[in-house]
Amino acid sequence: MGGNRGVAYIGKGKVEIQEIDYPDLVLRDGPGVNPLNVGRKCEHGVILKVVTTNICGSDQHMVRGRTTAPEGLILGHEITGEIIECGRDVEFMQKGDLVSVPFNIACGRCRACKEQDTHICLNVNPDRPGSAYGYVDMGGWVGGQSEYVMVPYADFQLLRFPDKDQAMSKIRDLTMLSDIFPTGFHGAYSAGVSPGKSVYIAGAGPVGLAAAHSAQLLGASVVIVGDLIQERLDQAKSFGCETINLREHDDIGEQIEQILGTPEVDCAVDAVGFEASAHGAGGGEAPATVLNSIMQLTRAGGKLGIPGLYVTGDPGGVDEDAREGTLKIRLGLGWAKAHTFVTGQTPVMKYHRELMNSILSGRAEIAKAVNATIISLDQAPEGYQQFDGGASKKFVIDPHGMLK
Structure with a gap:
């Protein structure tokens, strides 16, 4: 042995x-x-x-x-x-x-x-x-x-x-x-990315970058990546993505409108998960931030790919609900916009x-x-x-x- x-x-x-x-x-x-x-x-x-x-x-x-x-x-x-x-x-x-x-x-x-x-x-x-x-x-x-x-x-x-x-x-x-590559691809694919569509990727860590590259392979017309860390956004820019620094801008819709001419995208990917932070300067941990923001940004009838990890037990959660994976998600908004959610392991x-x-x-x-x-x-x-x-x-x- x-x-x-x-x-x-x-x-x-x-x-x-x-x-x-x-x-x-x-x-x-x-x-x-x-x-x-x-x-x-x-x-x-x-x-x-x-x-x-x-x-x-x-x-x-x-x-x-x-x-x-x-x-x-x-x-x-x-x-x-x-x-x-x-x-x-x-x-x-x-x-x-x-x-x-x-x-x-x-x-x-x-x-x-x-x-x-x-x-x-x-x-x-x-x-x-x-x-x-x-x-x-x-x-x-x-x-x-x-x-x-x-x-x-x-x-x-x-x-x-x-x-x-x-x-x-x-x-x-x-x-x-x-x-990472199948996970990023799954996020983009399950969000309905196809030729000519616009997509917002929340998170420019490795999975978010993989989702962005996958969206390009799937034919997206515009890939927009949001993150709190400029170094990661620079990496997304290096292969042709539009970027939004969420530390500097807390109104993502306004930033997307500057890029697309409308504050909505066709589809969105959550590549962050349960350790999400609030947007804007000094924002602390707010685990439902990404899910709520992508519902707000995605057009009615759009799809949300959610490869970002969510857990049933988080000892470091910001409150008792978060510690058991219960988050304050605006499900009514997603319902009203007839969104499709795809979650889970890839x-x-x-x-x-x-x-x-x-x-x-x-x-x-x-x-x-x-x-x-x-x-x-x-x-x-x-x-x-x-x-x-x-x-x-x-x-x-x-x-x-x-x-x-």
Whole structure:
């Protein structure tokens, strides 16, 4: 058995690199593992040598202490790797394959999976539908910000890259297929972005930037991105987006009117989630801000894509309601305007193959859009600090130094 190291959450605001167990094809007991999942055999799984694994804004929520994540949880759900061991029941994947791992863990057998709702698989998380690696209340599957990781249900889930050398030459883009690119695309697609439409993206973090690039791929006429951090807005501008600094302007409608000639857009995306802030100078945390603002800004009959994370438990919530995920949302406004809301985890497998082809053809340049920045595993704690400070970078961890 070999060694392994991974990024562990050790308390509010802190992660560290720890020696962890080398994976095998059984889900062992450990921090966050649901007791009903302990000892679960995974002969349908593989062991991956992790080639790249990314830091996600969802990880940051846990590290900030804004969830009920237990100390010692090994983080990381954005994984790309090389298969080095296959379980007995794996038929179609082989050692040496370079693959993208959807962050949703899905069995491929339940009703949800058969209906392509792999984000709400019914068999992998005893607590509720849906699961992910290295994430709170998601069943306890060990995270992939590590050197090696076990991935179950390999034949069903894994996306194999057709040419290994070509894939490594585009790995900065392809690493985004595990979560951020499909999530951004899902936000734009579910918001109804199509040729000629205008779209407002709330948030210029990596998911917001991915949603903006996806909106361009879908043919949007104008993509407007709003954020509180100018550095992130500058990144959105770098690939052709219009921007609004929400720290300087609290009336988004007025700013949109200056861009479009009307204070409304055809569709909108919430790429912020439950740690939203009020707009304007000195605005504090106000978790319903984005949801209410995009209802106000979106035309009647429009759609709202909501890939931003909302939780059922937030120890750091601004009030008792927020601590249990109850927010003061103007649902009556959305009802009156006949809005369509699409929420929840992204079903990555609905999109990842086509997005891979867009990358390999040169059509999609997602690494450029999100400012992919390569770091070593030992640099991960610093990456978390910079990301928490608002750096406009998508940190990509290279655990084995395989990227040139």
